[in-house]
Amino acid sequence: MTTNTTSDNALTNNTEQELRARYLEIAEMAGGLAHEIRNPLSTISLNLGVLREELDGADTPRDQRMLKRLTAIQTECDRLEKFLNDFLQFTRVMELNCQSVDLSEFVAELIEFIKPEFSRQNIEISPHLGTNLPTVKLDEAFFRRGLLNLTRNAQQVMPDGGVLEFQTYLADDRVILEIIDTGKGIPENVREKIFDAFFSTKTGGSGLGLPTVRKIVEVHQGEIQCASEIDKGTRFRISLPIHP
Structure with missing residues (x-):
């Protein structure tokens, strides 16, 4: 009976280790993917900011339309940035310091x-x-x-x-x-x-x-x-x- 219990415990530990290793692999891949998206997104946001500064105070209808569109794109970039931050937090491997x-x-x-x-x-x-x-x-x-x-x-x-x-x-x-x-x-x-x-x-x-x-x-x-x-x-x- 003791032998069976020991075997069951060993099997449980092995299963937990396998699941943890699989989770670590998925979390690492997901985190890497998010960072790969985040880097060009930061560059896009930076260039959008420069373009909006150049159009600041625009007085022609054409420039005002361009500024409005750039602002809309910036809003979507900010939303995606927030999503990536939330996603990285969700996928983060939690090595606890309790x-x-x-x-x-x-x-x-x-x-x-x-x-x-x-x-x-x-x-x-x-x-x-x-x-x-x-x-x-x-x-x-x-x-x-x-x-x-x-x-x-x-x-x-x-x-x-x-x-x-x-x-x-x-x-x-x-x-x-x-x-x-x-x-x-x-x-x-x-x-x-x-x-x-x-x-x-x-x-x-x-x-x-x-x-x-x-x-x-x-x-x-x-x-x-x-x-x-x-x-x-x-x-x-x-x-x-x-x-x-």
Whole structure:
């Protein structure tokens, strides 16, 4: 029985190593492709800027039409640049530098960082952070990036103000973080796809924001779920294992 268990573990480890090696290869290829696109795109954007400067103050109808077209091309270049940045972040191989972290303290620092900007938009931040929670193991830079992505989404769905609530607590031997907004909510048919790569309901959106968040959470051995009600708001629930 012990021999079978050892063999099963070895097989699992080999499978994980093969999958990781395959992922590394695909990620490297995708990153290389994105960089190959990015370099000429930067050159195009630079030359567009020069041409727009030469037409600045144009007073003939012809020059004004040219300036308008150049501006439209620049807008598309900027959109593609943003997409490439999102894509590189999504495909990036996450070699984590994890430390033992008090999640409540981590979230409190994030709140202090975003509070001034959210206040200007009349968004009230309501923290309900548990005390003396078991620590979790986080790469703080990666995890912070994921949470900032979630808070940006909340900010966008509350353009006229609202409440953004943060909760941390212990449940079923896991540390939980909930981020709850009072935005317009997500329809069920959309909610089923929000973690799918390249799916987006935003004009010009890359569709990689929430998939990247999910990837960051899962690489920390965590889980993320979304619940939402139309005209009431959305709740993202992140569950993380306790760090012994």
